[in-house]
Each structure stands twice: as C-alpha cells, then as structure tokens.
Amino acid sequence: MIKPTSRKRIASIDMLRGLVIILMALDHVRDYFHADAFLFEPNDLTQTTGAIFWTRFITHYCAPVFVFLAGTSAFFVGQKRDKHSLAKWLLKRGVWLIIAEFTIIKFAWFFKLDYQFLHFLVIWILGVCMIFLAGFIYLPRKLTIALCLIGIFGHNLLDNYSPSGELASIFWNFLHQFALLEYQNTTYMIIYVLIPWVFVMPLGYYMGELYLPKVETPVRRKRLMQWGIGMVVVFLAVRLVNIYGDLVPWSAQDSLSLTIMSFFNVSKYPPSLLYLLITLGPSLVFLSLAEKWKGSFVERMVIVGRVPMFFYIIHLYLIHILALFAAIATGFSASDMVIDLWINMSPNLEGYGFGLGVVYLLWLVIIIALYPLCRKYNDYKNNNRDKWWLSYF
Numbered sequence: 031m032i033k034p035t036s037r038k039r040i041a042s043i044d045m046l047r048g049l050v051i052i053l054m055a056l057d058h059v060r061d062y063f064h065a066d067a068f069l070f071e072p073n074d075l076t077q078t079t080g081a082i083f084w085t086r087f088i089t090h091y092c093a094p095v096f097v098f099l100a101g102t103s104a105f106f107v108g109q110k111r112d113k114h115s116l117a118k119w120l121l122k123r124g125v126w127l128i129i130a131e132f133t134i135i136k137f138a139w140f141f142k143l144d145y146q147f148l149h150f151l152v153i154w155i156l157g158v159c160m161i162f163l164a165g166f167i168y169l170p171r172k173l174t175i176a177l178c179l180i181g182i183f184g185h186n187l188l189d190n191y192s193p194s195g196e197l198a199s200i201f202w203n204f205l206h207q208f209a210l211l212e213y214q215n216t217t218y219m220i221i222y223v224l225i226p227w228v229f230v231m232p233l234g235y236y237m238g239e240l241y242l243p244k245v246e247t248p249v250r251r252k253r254l255m256q257w258g259i260g261m262v263v264v265f266l267a268v269r270l271v272n273i274y275g276d277l278v279p280w281s282a283q284d285s286l287s288l289t290i291m292s293f294f295n296v297s298k299y300p301p302s303l304l305y306l307l308i309t310l311g312p313s314l315v316f317l318s319l320a321e322k323w324k325g326s327f328v329e330r331m332v333i334v335g336r337v338p339m340f341f342y343i344i345h346l347y348l349i350h351i352l353a354l355f356a357a358i359a360t361g362f363s364a365s366d367m368v369i370d371l372w373i374n375m376s377p378n379l380e381g382y383g384f385g386l387g388v389v390y391l392l393w394l395v396i397i398i399a400l401y402p403l404c405r406k407y408n409d410y411k412n413n414n415r416d417k418w419w420l421s422y423f
Contacts, residue, residue: 048335065383105238127157261311
C-alpha cells in the first residue's frame with residue numbers, strides 16, 4: 031500500500047507524473063539502443079514505420095506534463111508559504127535544476143563533462159520556467175493566465191522570424207528556435223527554448239486551484255474533463271484547417287496510416303500550439319478519470335511519480351551503462367559510448383543498435399529494476415523530512 035506522508039499528496043497527479051516519466055524512459059532507451067535511431071528521425075514519414083512513429087509520439091507527453099505539473103506542485107507549496115517565501119523556493123530550485131542539467135545529468139548523457147558542447151535539455155527548461163514562475167506569481171492571476179494563453183496560442187506567428195546579426199540570432203535561438211550552432215569554440219544544442227515553455231508552468235500553477243478543499247471532487251473532475259476535451263477539439267479544428275499552429279502542415283499520404291501519422295506529426299522543438307494541445311488536453315482528461323482508479327499498478331505509478339528527479343537521474347545512468355556493455359558485446363569499444371554531440375550522431379557507432387522489440391524488452395527490464403529503488407527512496411524521504419537536501423531530489 032502507498033504509505034501516508036506528513037503532507038497531503040494528490041494521488042492522481044503523482045500517478046500521471048509517474049506514468050509519463052516511465053514513458054520518457056522508453057524514449058531514452060530508444061535513443062541508446064534502437065538501430066534505426068542512428069539512421070532517421072522517427073517522425074520522418076518517408077522512412078519510419080507505425081511502430082516507430084507511435085513509440086515516439088506517446089513520449090511527447092512527458093515534457094509538457096513535467097512542466098505543467100511542476101507548476102501545480104509549486105501551487106501546493108505556496109499554500110503553506112507567503113508569496114515571497116514561495117518565490118525564493120522557486121528561484122532556488124530553478125537554479126539547482128540548471129546546475130544539475132550541466133553537471134550530473136550532462137555526465138549521465140555523455141559520460142564526460144566537456145563544456146565545448148552545451149546541451150539545453152528538459153531539466154534546464156524546468157529550471158528556467160521555475161525562475162520565471164517566481165516572477166509570474168506577483169502578477170494578477172487573470173493577467174498571468176491571459177499572457178500565457180496569448181504566448182501559447184500566438185507564438186507560432188514567430189515561426190518564420192529570423193533576426194539579423196550573430197548575437198541577435200543566438201538570443202532568438204534561446205528564445206524560440208531549435209538550433210545547433212557554434213559560438214566562440216563552443217557548440218550549443220538548443221533543444222528546449224523559452225517560448226512557449228515559460229507560459230506552460232503558470233497555467234499548471236493555477237490549475238492547482240481545482241485541488242483546494244473548497245472545490246468539490248465532482249466539480250473538479252468535470253472541469254478537468256471539459257478543459258481536456260476542449261483542448262483536443264481545438265487541436266482537431268486547427269489541425270484540419272491546416273494553416274496555423276505547427277511548423278509542418280499535414281498532408282495526404284500514400285496510405286491511411288501514413289496520413290494519420292502526418293496529421294499527428296506535430297513539432298516538439300519548439301513545442302507548437304498543436305503539440306501542446308494534443309499532449310496537455312488528454313493529460314487533463316486523464317487527471318479527471320484517474321481520481322477513481324485503484325490497484326497495485328496505480329500505487330506503483332504513484333510511488334514513481336513522487337520521486338521524479340531521483341528516477342530521472344538514475345535511469346539515465348543505468349541506460350547509458352547498459353548501452354556501454356551492449357556496444358562492447360557487439361564489437362564496439364567502451365570509448366565509443368563517450369558521447370560528444372548526441373548518441374545517434376556519433377560516427378563511431380555506425381552499425382550499432384537493435385530492433386524495436388529489444389528496445390521495449392530493455393525498457394521493461396529497466397523500469398522493473400528501478401521500481402524497488404524508487405520505493406525505498408520514497409520511504410526514505412518520508413522518514414527523513416528533516417533533511418532539507420532531499421527536497422532537491
């Protein structure tokens with residue numbers, strides 16, 4: 031059974047967080063073990079298969095849910111603090127996440143700390159969003175929500191904008207455009223940009239109001255369902271019109287299955303309006319339904335969802351270590367798994383990799399192996415709340 035904690039937790043939120051972090055692990059296993067990941071992108075409709083495309087698509091839910099629910103968690107923290115104390119809490123955790131991204135997490139991804147290559151990944155953007163949220167909480171609630179909706183619904187108007195000048199272009203890359211660039215002998219891989227991510231977390235923050243004691247459960251579930259379905263309907267309407275909301279329009283393909291894939295082939299870098307609608311919408315529907323769910327599977331997802339940072343760090347190290355042994359076993363050297371730019375961009379690993387079935391098998395083995403560690407760490411956190419540093423993991 032799930033052990034009680036000294037402060038009330040929302041099981042459905044922890045369950046959703048646990049589920050998406052396990053799906054995230056699938057994507058990372060695919061990065062390190064799937065042979066086709068070294069040959070083409072999973073959303074390249076000229077080469078992909080349904081199994082590969084949908085394996086990638088289901089992992090799209092991870093980053094939006096992490097960012098959104100991090101805002102919700104901040105709201106819960108804020109119920110026991112004044113605004114100034116909450117802002118300090120957000121700033122400290124934001125800075126910590128950015129430091130962690132470029133140290134312990136960078137080493138897990140690449141097995142070296144080479145700062146000639148800087149990668150701006152999901153933990154970095156979580157930290158940046160927390161820093162921005164520390165400012166947003168001082169704005170009026172309605173103004174914040176309006177700014178966030180304008181940012182999310184309007185940012186695709188900026189897709190074709192490109193400033194002149196090297197420094198202006200670099201600034202714009204960090205703000206709104208995926209980039210792989212070199213500047214002063216350093217290579218920057220800017221994957222997670224500020225816009226629209228910084229607008230997602232405040233919306234998650236104010237969703238926390240639905241979990242206040244004054245809101246009855248049926249009312250909360252109804253609103254979550256309405257908002258979730260509404261977002262999916264808007265996704266379908268905007269996508270069908272096919273003139274706005276994503277970098278790449280969909281098109282009729284040679285088969286129905288490929289046409290459906292084209293329709294759902296939405297852009298993650300940067301996250302388009304349509305990407306956010308089709309990931310956050312179903313997630314809200316999930317939260318509405320999950321409040322009634324019980325059982326051992328639910329309990330296990332809840333436990334994983336209570337220790338997301340712990341899971342994130344150890345799963346990266348475990349996947350990379352296993353990939354190192356897999357490389358050695360298939361004729362490569364251990365040094366080939368010391369990565370410069372990105373795992374599937376490494377020329378030394380040409381010919382490495384396994385089928386998608388092996389990827390799924392390894393994923394199941396990894397999450398089964400990590401669950402007991404998550405449970406023990408969750409128990410340790412519950413029994414040692416006087417240790418301040420545990421809140422950072």
